[in-house]
Amino acid sequence: xxxxxxxxxxxxxxxxxxxxxxxxxxxxxxxxxxxxxxxxxxxxxxxxxxxxxxxxxxxxxxxxxxxxxxxxxxxxxxxxxxxxxxxxxxxxxxxxxxxxxxxxxxxxx
Amino acid sequence: xxxxxxxxxxxxxxxxxxxxxxxxxxxxxxxxxxxxxxxxxxxxxxxxxxxxxxxxxxxxxxxxxxxxxxxxxxxxxxxxxxxxxxxxxxxxxxxxxxxxxxxxxxxx
Numbered sequence: 447x448x449x450x451x452x453x454x455x456x457x458x459x460x461x462x463x464x465x466x467x468x469x470x471x472x473x474x475x476x477x478x479x480x481x482x483x484x485x486x487x488x489x490x491x492x493x494x495x496x497x498x499x500x501x502x503x504x505x506x507x508x509x510x511x512x513x514x515x516x517x518x519x520x521x522x523x524x525x526x527x528x529x530x531x532x533x534x535x536x537x538x539x540x541x542x543x544x545x546x547x548x549x550x551x552x553x554x555x
Numbered sequence: 556x557x558x559x560x561x562x563x564x565x566x567x568x569x570x571x572x573x574x575x576x577x578x579x580x581x582x583x584x585x586x587x588x589x590x591x592x593x594x595x596x597x598x599x600x601x602x603x604x605x606x607x608x609x610x611x612x613x614x615x616x617x618x619x620x621x622x623x624x625x626x627x628x629x630x631x632x633x634x635x636x637x638x639x640x641x642x643x644x645x646x647x648x649x650x651x652x653x654x655x656x657x658x659x660x661x662x663x
Contacts, residue, residue: 454597487656488653488654489598490654491646491651533598535651540605541588541603541605544614545598545599546597548597
């Protein structure tokens with residue numbers, strides 16, 4: 447199985463930047479995913495990293511270091527609608543994803 | 556733009572009942588997945604299927620079975636529902652890029 451750790455909660459101010467860290471241990475790494483999940487809704491895919499480095503997609507960026515077993519999701523210019531849970535997931539092999547417990551981000555005015 | 560649908564948003568069943576949760580995808584993709592989500596535990600994989608009639612156990616298959624008779628449809632079956640199967644059930648398609656809206660199942 448996997449061991450995926452991410453902080454439980456984070457709070458930030460509207461317009462600020464927040465970085466959500468994720469560390470993992472896996473035997474057959476084949477990609478890292480980030481999802482956003484609003485309360486009562488299904489997760490929505492945000493990003494996918496399989497090679498080291500930074501992937502930027504609008505206000506959201508995701509970074510991966512395979513040698514360190516580490517990733518982060520960077521949310522810039524925070525908006526109230528960014529208040530949600532953010533899930534880190536690691537793919538081991540061809541199909542299986544293992545998820546972290548999620549980080550609840552609260553954006554305050 | 557709907558890609559993954561689930562048969563029910565909310566379901567209430569009694570202990571011992573047989574429960575069917577249906578998932579349909581319109582992406583013509585081989586891979587489909589069933590997860591359950593519980594507070595503090597995250598999403599846990601129950602079963603997945605990589606082709607018609609093919610299935611693989613996930614991390615918590617006990618008490619569940621699945622059926623994949625057609626490419627677009629993946630069913631999760633609770634043979635005899637128990638209270639510890641009260642949870643949010645999420646179906647996903649296309650390498651877990653797309654989730655259905657979820658079924659919140661309560662077993663009394």
